[in-house]
Amino acid sequence: MKLIVPVKLLPTPEQAAALAGTLRTVNTAATWLAEQAQTTVRRSRADLQREYYPWIKAAGLSAQPALHVIRKVADAYKTRAANLKAGNYGPKGSRRRERIENTPIRFRPTAAQPFDDRCLSWQHDVRTVSIWTTAGRMKSLRYIGSADQLKTLEQHRQGESDLVHRDGMWFLYATCDIPEPDTQEPGGWIGVDLGLANIATTNTGYRAAGRGLRRHRDRQRQLRAKLQAKGTKSAKRVLKRQRRKEFRHATDINHQISKRIVVEAQRTAHGIGLETLTGIRERVRLRKPQRATLHSWAFRQLGEFIEYKARHAGVAVVFVDARNTSRECRKCHHIERANRPSQARFCCRACGFVEHADRNASHNIAARAAKQWGSGAQSAAPAPD
Structure with missing residues (x-):
């Protein structure tokens, strides 16, 4: 299992200046090479190395860093081509898509190398x-x-x-x-329902409320608006200092939630069932005041945290289809939109079963995970980054 381990460097002022100069040089060379690739439409790694390797070395790079610059540019164009093919930049003929297609890729002076x-x-x-x-x-x-x-x-x-x-x-x-331990055969399943009001709800009784995180994001959003309106140098300094605070806070909460779920699954010898939420931002329709909350919700990050921690602990993880998990009755399996009269309440129109809506959905996810695991079907989960 691939795992990224970050360590912090402690350079002296002279060392920091050398590192900064290195990043500026390699990214300047990468931006120049990207402009050549945009003009000549030769964007594969082999073509770029054949045509421009001497030019990149002449920019002050040795052999291996020059090859890394070529690979970075080729991979950037490959990723952009995949996004264009998938329609992530709009349909063919749209102004946004044409602008992106006709603009050379640029690299920040401080981009990673x-x-x-x-x-x-x-x-x-x-x-x-x-x-x-x-x-x-x-x-x-x-x-x-x-x-x-x-x-x-x-x-x-x-x-x-x-x-x-x-x-x-x-x-x-x-x-x-890191070598992965053998995945144990689960004796049961923990279904995890992800949402906005409750970040995560399981069929075993655990529920992580999202009120605190929403309030923190609202406070950060109001503070940013106030500082941006003020526009002074001190306000800009505070903005720069605060810019990653919300992200760090949300990441820490996702780590806590994922760790608790995986530890419980490992202790009880259960597997974990998760929803496949790909494209949820395109599917969900919300009022304008709620859109910022949806687009700032790190549901994919939480799913990835649960998956990689479960793999590291030898816990089985299955991603299931999320359709109708919140509208299906876990007792009689009747599906109807009216089964959920409010965000928190589930009331089956067929058998009269009443339960918290997220808890009911988590049971449905656990049942689907057990069925999918028993049938030997492959998980629909994407490969972890």
Whole structure:
């Protein structure tokens, strides 16, 4: 199982300047190469390397960083082509799609840059790395991390590491290949219903209310609007300091929820059933005041957290079709839109069964997961990032 382990770098001012200059150089070269690829329509890795490798090296890069720049540009155009084919940028002939198709890809001066073992080496005993920069090989660059992160990094690091500059701090995101334990045969299933009012509800009685997170987001949204309206230098400094606070808070809550669900499943030898919520933002129709809440809800992140933690613990995870899970009666399986008269209340029009709507949906998800697992069908879950 692939796992990304972030560690924080502690560079001196001279080392930080060398790292910043390296990122500027590689991303300037990547932007120039992307412009050439847009003009010549030669965007495969082989074509770009054949035509422009000497030019990239002449920009001040050695062999391996030059190849990484070429690969980064080719992968960026490949991703854009896939999004265009999937219609993520609008239908053919739309102004947005044509603008994106005709605009060269650009890279921020501080965009992340991958480093392989030829350009980056780890000294785990002294907690330092040796990394290539445009100013020469930089040695004795210190890093820190939690005990679990450092242990995982030392035992399972494999592949590339990305150099990232964010909020004035430097990080290395290392790829680790952790062996997965055998998935145990589940003795039962925990169905997890994801929602806005309640972030997660299970058929075992656990419910994570979303009121606190919504209030936190509302406060952050009001604060941003107030600071943007003020427009002073001090207001801009506060905006810069606050810009990732909401994201960090939501990520921390998702980690807590996912950990609790996986620990319960592991303790009770149960599997976990999740909904496939792909395209929910396009399917759901809400009033305008509710749209910001829907689009800021990190439901995919929570699903990914549950999945990778469950795989690491040997817990089975099955993604099931989410259609009608909130309208189906778990007792008589009658499906009707009127079965759910309100957000929180479920009342079956056929048998009269009454229960909290999210709890009823979680039971339906658990039943579908058990049926799908018993039939040997493959999960509809996408591969984790």
